[in-house]
Amino acid sequence: MLTENQISDFSELLGKDNICIVMHKSPDGDTIGSSFALLYALKRMGKNAEIVCSDEIPDHFRFISDGIQYLDLIFEPETVVSVDLASEALFGEKYDYLSHRVDFAIDHHFSNTLYAKKTILSENTSSAGELMYELFKCSEIEIDKYIAEKLYIAISFDSGCFRYSNTSSFTHKAAADLLQFSFDASAINVKLFDSSSLAQLKLESEALNSVKQYKNNKISVVTVRYSQIKRLGVNENELGGLTAITRRIAGTVVGITIREKSDGEIKISLRSQQESPLPEFDVSSVASKFGGGGHVRAAGLSMNCSVEEAEKKIIDAVIEEWNRIYDNSRQ
Ligand SMILES: [Mn+2]
Known part of the structure; x- marks a missing residue:
C-alpha cells in the first residue's frame, strides 16, 4: 500500500524532464x-x-533490455532517478558521481541509506517492479503490454518466480493484473530460472562439491574461486545461480556463497530461511558488519583479502550471530 507522500513524490517525478534513470551495478532482472x-x-x-548502468547488461538479461548491452549517458540530466539501489555503493564505478545528486530513489530495500533527496521506499514489497506497478496504478501512467511484460519480469525475478518469502498476495495480484496483457510469461520464467549454459551447470556442480556445513548442517557454505570460473569459461555476470545453491540443500537455515572475482575482490552473498516459531536469522545485520547490506533473508558484502581469510571471517561472524540468536545447546 502506498502512502500519500509516495504518490505525491512520484507525481512530482512525472512533472520533471530530462530524466536519467540509474540501474544498479551488476544489473539484475528487477532493476x-x-x-x-x-x-x-x-x-x-x-x-x-x-537509462545508465555502470556495468554491461549480461547476455542472458538482454531480452529485458531490448537487446541493449551498454547504457551510457546520452544527455546531461536535470533529474536523476535510481531504481532498486539500496546505497551509493551500488551505483558502480562509472556512474558513482551520480549517487551524490539523486533526486528520487525508488526502492524496496529496508537497508536503503536514504542517499536521495526523496526516497520512495516500500520495504514490504517483493521487488522494485511491484512498487513501480503500484506507483503506475496510482498515477496517470496507463499500463500496456510493453510495461506489463517488463514489470512482470522484474517481479518474477526478485520473488524467485513467486517462491521467496517476499511474495505476498499483493505480489500475486500485481502479476495477475499484468498477465492480462497476454505476453509469454512461461517463456520469460524459463529464461529467468530454468536456463543455464553447460559451463554454468558445470561450475554449479563444482560449487556443490565445495559445500561445507556447520551447526548441525544448518549453515551451508559454498566457495567458488576465480580459477574455476576461468577454466570453465563462465562469464562473470552469469553467476547469479550460485547463490541459490545453498537454499536448495534441505535443512539449510543460513547459506553463504563466497566468490572470488577476477580482480581478487571477494563477493559474499548471504541467504536465510527459517520456519516459525524459531526467530529469523537476519543476514543483513551480519552483512552490515562488513559494510554490506540487504534484506533479512538476502544480503551481500565484499571483502578484499584471500579466499581463506574471507571464508574464516564470514563463517565466524555468522556463527557468532547464530549463537546470539539461537539457544546454542539446542542446535
Ligand atoms: Mn530488487
Missing part, C-alpha cells in the same frame, strides 16, 4: 525490468529520458 518500464512510460509522456 532492468523496472527501469525499462519507467523509461518507456516517461518517453510516452513526451519526456526526454535515458
